[in-house]
Amino acid sequence: MMTEKTLAYFRKIVKEAIKSGKIAGFLGWREVADMPGKTRAFVATTPEEVDLLVFNSFSRENLSRLLGGKTFYIPELKKGQKFGVMVKGCDSRNLLANVAENKVDRDNLWVIGVKCPGTIDIDLVRSGLDSDIKNITDDGTTLHVEMLDGKKADLVKSDYYDPRCLRCPYTSALEVDELLPDDMPKKPTKNWEKWMESYLQKPFEERRAYIISQLSRCTMCFACRDACPGCYCNTNCIMDYPKLPEPYLQKGTSLASILTYHFIHYFHLSDRCTNCGECARACPESIPLNLITEQLGYMTKTTWDFEPGTSDKAKTPLALYKVEEVLGR
Amino acid sequence: MPSIEDLPIKRKIIVFHCESALKGKDLENHKDKFPEVGFVKLSCTGRLNPVVAFKALVEGVGAIIIYGCPLNDCHNFDGNMFAKRRVFAAQSVAEALGVDPERLSYVQKDPLDYGVLTREISAMKRKLDSMGVEA
Numbered sequence: 011m012m013t014e015k016t017l018a019y020f021r022k023i024v025k026e027a028i029k030s031g032k033i034a035g036f037l038g039w040r041e042v043a044d045m046p047g048k049t050r051a052f053v054a055t056t057p058e059e060v061d062l063l064v065f066n067s068f069s070r071e072n073l074s075r076l077l078g079g080k081t082f083y084i085p086e087l088k089k090g091q092k093f094g095v096m097v098k099g100c101d102s103r104n105l106l107a108n109v110a111e112n113k114v115d116r117d118n119l120w121v122i123g124v125k126c127p128g129t130i131d132i133d134l135v136r137s138g139l140d141s142d143i144k145n146i147t148d149d150g151t152t153l154h155v156e157m158l159d160g161k162k163a164d165l166v167k168s169d170y171y172d173p174r175c176l177r178c179p180y181t182s183a184l185e186v187d188e189l190l191p192d193d194m195p196k197k198p199t200k201n202w203e204k205w206m207e208s209y210l211q212k213p214f215e216e217r218r219a220y221i222i223s224q225l226s227r228c229t230m231c232f233a234c235r236d237a238c239p240g241c242y243c244n245t246n247c248i249m250d251y252p253k254l255p256e257p258y259l260q261k262g263t264s265l266a267s268i269l270t271y272h273f274i275h276y277f278h279l280s281d282r283c284t285n286c287g288e289c290a291r292a293c294p295e296s297i298p299l300n301l302i303t304e305q306l307g308y309m310t311k312t313t314w315d316f317e318p319g320t321s322d323k324a325k326t327p328l329a330l331y332k333v334e335e336v337l338g339r
Numbered sequence: 340m341p342s343i344e345d346l347p348i349k350r351k352i353i354v355f356h357c358e359s360a361l362k363g364k365d366l367e368n369h370k371d372k373f374p375e376v377g378f379v380k381l382s383c384t385g386r387l388n389p390v391v392a393f394k395a396l397v398e399g400v401g402a403i404i405i406y407g408c409p410l411n412d413c414h415n416f417d418g419n420m421f422a423k424r425r426v427f428a429a430q431s432v433a434e435a436l437g438v439d440p441e442r443l444s445y446v447q448k449d450p451l452d453y454g455v456l457t458r459e460i461s462a463m464k465r466k467l468d469s470m471g472v473e474a
Contacts, residue, residue: 214434214439217437218437218438218439219343219437221435221436221437222343222346222437223343225436225437226340226341226342226343227340264341264345265341265342265343265345265346265397266345266346266394266397266398268341269346269393269397269436269437269438270390270393270394270397272436273390273393273394273432273433273436274390276432276435276436277389277390277393277428277429277432280428280429280431280432281428301435302432302435302436305431305434305435306431306432306435309428309431313427327424328421328424328425328428329421330424331417331420331421331423331424335410335420335423336410336411336417336420337410337411
């Protein structure tokens with residue numbers, strides 16, 4: 011959550027930029043009516059619409075997905091005009107990764123960064139309550155929940171963080187044009203590398219049984235692909251071909267097809283995945299897909315010493331090799 | 340709902356080889372020695388999409404061997420170096436998805452040692468034996 015002062019400052023600079031014609035529109039989050047604890051992506055094009063923009067611990071969607079190739083939200087720009095966007099830590103890494111692969115023209119963007127206080131998993135909050143939520147507010151340490159049956163509850167915020175936010179080391183947005191003042195509460199962090207090492211020490215058969223029992227629930231709805239900021243083949247995705255070769259992939263019927271689909275998705279992302287966790291968030295069957303991406307992130311970091319999305323120049327490891335490798339040293 | 344029993348393993352080995360690394364008399368000798376092994380010719384191992392290899396693994400092929408040119412001697416300049424990294428990434432994804440990564444291997448021809456591929460095929464057969472795969 012943002013303090014009133016920062017929110018007013020943020021809206022003021024966006025309004026000024028829209029009025030002066032510096033930007034054609036601004037992509038941010040807005041609250042959704044009748045859906046407490048949810049926000050959605052929104053493009054403000056007039057100063058009045060800017061008053062709808064918010065940023066709080068429920069702003070979970072990764073906006074850089076909308077600037078890639080998949081869904082292009084940028085309207086037509088006049089010469090010298092830019093398009094504004096607000097990013098938190100994980101969004102900024104995905105934006106940088108797409109800039110490094112020339113999928114986004116960084117010169118057309120005016121990026122405002124925030125220091126992310128961590129997001130709240132609203133489904134986790136809902137699962138612990140008897141009734142549905144009517145209204146939810148966050149004061150930094152406590153969640154004040156008002157329920158439909160009239161009861162009220164105060165929940166400790168640290169129990170309801172999204173797991174991906176607890177392991178995220180990049181709270182502050184990287185390489186932005188303007189960084190909003192840091193007045194948000196700090197989030198707890200845990201060492202995910204240590205956790206990953208202890209996970210990888212388990213026997214392979216145990217890990218295999220767990221992940222396959224989870225993946226067998228997959229219905230191949232492709233929500234993980236649609237939510238992924240790194241997947242940018244907009245119309246050329248093999249899964250969208252109207253006539254799939256029948257024995258090659260059968261949608262949602264056999265485990266072999268499910269595993270092949272996930273292999274295609276995660277092999278394409280194997281050296282570019284920034285571990286933003288959007289696939290696990292989008293999954294309607296709550297499959298822990300973050301287990302797969304975390305192993306890939308660990309592999310990329312330990313083998314090639316590369317963290318995707320930390321630079322807008324670096325090539326990804328699968329597009330490179332070193333001279334020492336050729337000489338067999 | 341599909342279950343873990345839907346992934347049977349058959350006693351079948353496929354070698355994807357570079358057309359420059361394995362050809363002529365060498366290829367015929369290998370085919371005579373291992374009549375049950377399938378040999379698939381590629382222009383370059385750097386052009387193999389690992390999805391093809393993974394698809395074969397989950398459809399029941401026991402093991403996949405990718406056989407490329409020697410280090411520093413690729414017919415297409417640097418295709419084998421990309422293949423090496425790509426197969427490593429494919430193994431990592433396969434492990435994360437619950438498919439044994441040791442069933443997919445990448446070996447390179449050695450100009451001083453003509454037994455590399457024979458030894459690798461024998462090792463894969465022993466691995467399938469130890470996994471309890473029946474004929």
